[in-house]
Amino acid sequence: MAVIEFQGVSKSFQRHAQRQLLRSRIRAMLTGQLKDRFQALRNVSFRVEKGESVAIVGHNGAGKSTLLSLIAGLAIPDEGAVHINGRVSALLELGSGFHGDLTGRENVHLNASLIGWDRKRTTELFDAVVEFSGLGEFIEEPLRTYSSGMVMRLAFAVAVHIDPEVLLLDEVLVVGDQSFQVKCIDRIREFRRQGRSLIAVSHAPALVRSLCDRALWLDHGELVMDGDVNSVIDAYQGNIVR
Amino acid sequence: MWTGDYRYVLTNLIMKDFRVRYRNMSLGMLWxxxxxLVMMGVLTFIFTRVFPSGIENFPLFVLCGLVPFNFFSLAxxxxxTSLVDNTGLVKRVSVPREVIPVAAVLSNCVHLGVQISLLLGLTLLFGKGVHVQWLWLPVVWALFIPFVCGLGMLFAAIDVYIRDTRYVVESGNTVLFWLVPIFYSFENIRPEYADLYRFNPVAALVMATRNILLDxxxxxxxxxxxxxxxxxxMSLAGWFGFQKLKRRFYDYL
Incomplete structure (x- = not known):
């Protein structure tokens, strides 16, 4: 059964920088120049089966993050259809939903409730989350005193405990130190052994090769290659060198 | 699909606002x-000394108007501004968008609780005594808060598309300060303008509060x-308007 299915999906954004201001809206309405759109994804179709682990590669602005937003249900496609079966947990940006003035403990509760845990589950899993993060006593300190690596540890610890059918990662693994990266990679491997799916955007080829078995290559919003992770990355890197 | 616990997420968002606001203040809740109290003092000075209005128990009278108005304007x-201020949440976390403006309104209920305690304390101080009609207070507030939630959802959604909305709301609040009987009495209004107040929920709340506490x-x-x-x-309009507008939040934030 496919956990993710994209059928001819296109997504575009308005290009105007100040489009949310009243005067530019009125001007656009009068001059009729609402057509200037940026095409983030163009007719993209693919399926991800249960248990598959897929990397998404491509240049900056190729549409990778837009693709993840569509999978997470944050954005809605202009054309085509996105079908998702199962619970998706997204780690799209470090510490989104965290607040610097709250302690680690308070942030875990806030973040857990935002991504859909109830109070009982959060209380049960709290110790495991802190244990995994390895933050120790820092959990009672305000988040603004954390290093970016520590924020990532906490965010990642919450995200992997949600028990999702699909985990989305957008370039977040690179911040942690070596030992935490190893721990995360172990966790992701274990997660995959349980038959769950992973979608990862990363510019670190070694990491992608070791975690994923398939890759999608996006270029200017188009899916140019879909296949085995090694052949796609070789082709992508060959393309950069040329 | 998000299958979480609405009550838990609302509690957490309200606690976040509360903690962020008070953690760095030495006087905490006193703010x-x-x-x-300052507004009450100024208005009492003006309308008992500068332009005497002849209203008895003026400090209590004016506070009955200020507490509902303050809650409404802040909420x-x-x-x-809640959705735009929480762009990171809307774009990166798949929490139901509705909870963000609703939490912003409910966060202000914490202040409201403090201010209502002040109001009740002052009522006792003016020798009005505890009255069984006080039980109407939770009723009128329970009717009023869904109104503000609906209004807040609608304006939050519009603000995503047109960022000038917040300035319209600010002006609206200034106008409302004069169009709600805060420092004057509804009885003094000429009959031809009565409808301006009869269909104004904030004015209704002020009048109800005076009925209950003063009379x-x-x-x-x-x-x-x-x-x-x-x-x-308003709750229905807010809910359906929000459902319609939320589909493109990602694109406009």
Whole structure:
């Protein structure tokens, strides 16, 4: 059964920088120049089966993050259809939903409730989350005193405990130190052994090769290659060198 | 699909606002009392000394107007800006968008609790005594808060598309300060303008609060009926408007 299915999906954004201001809206309405759109994804179709682990590669602005937003249900496609079966947990940006003035403990509760845990589950899993993060006593300190690596540890610890059918990662693994990266990679491997799916955007080829078995290559919003992770990355890197 | 616990997420968002606001203040909750007390002092000075209005128990009278108005104006503006202020949440976390403006409104209920305690304390101080009609207070507020939630959802959604909305709300609050009988009495209004107040939920709340605390009377049935209708209509409008507008939030934030 496919956990993710994209059928001819296109997504575009308005290009105007100040489009949310009243005067530019009125001007656009009068001059009729609402057509200037940026095409983030163009007719993209693919399926991800249960248990598959897929990397998404491509240049900056190729549409990778837009693709993840569509999978997470944050954005809605202009054309085509996105079908998702199962619970998706997204780690799209470090510490989104965290607040610097709250302690680690308070942030875990806030973040857990935002991504859909109830109070009982959060209380049960709290110790495991802190244990995994390895933050120790820092959990009672305000988040603004954390290093970016520590924020990532906490965010990642919450995200992997949600028990999702699909985990989305957008370039977040690179911040942690070596030992935490190893721990995360172990966790992701274990997660995959349980038959769950992973979608990862990363510019670190070694990491992608070791975690994923398939890759999608996006270029200017188009899916140019879909296949085995090694052949796609070789082709992508060959393309950069040329 | 998000299958979480709405109550838990709302509690956490409200606690976040509360903690962020008070953790760095040495006087903490006292700030919630300072603003209404200062306004009460200034307005009492003006309308008992400079332009004597002849209203008895003026400090209590004016506070009955200030507490509902303060709640309304703060809740309205903070809900309006809530989605834009929480862009990171809307774009990166798949929490139901509705909880963000609703949490912004409910966060202000913490201040409201403090200010209502002040109001009740002052009522006792003016020798009015505890009255069984006080039980109407939770009723009128329970009718009023859904109205503000609906309004907040609608304006929050519009603010995503047109960022000037917050300035419209700010002006709206200034105008409303004069169009709600805060420092004057509804009885003094000329009959031809009465409709301006009769269909204004904030004015209705002020009048109901005075009925209950100053006169020890239940609010008028017509007032309760109008408040119920306004509340139901605004919650529905807010909800459906939000459902329609939320589909493109990602694109505009």
């Amino acid at each position: 919630s009392l300072l603003n209404p 309205w503006i903070s809900a309006t 020890g009377q239940a609010p008028a049935t017509s007032l309760l009926r109008n408040l119920t209708i306004a509340s139901a209509a």
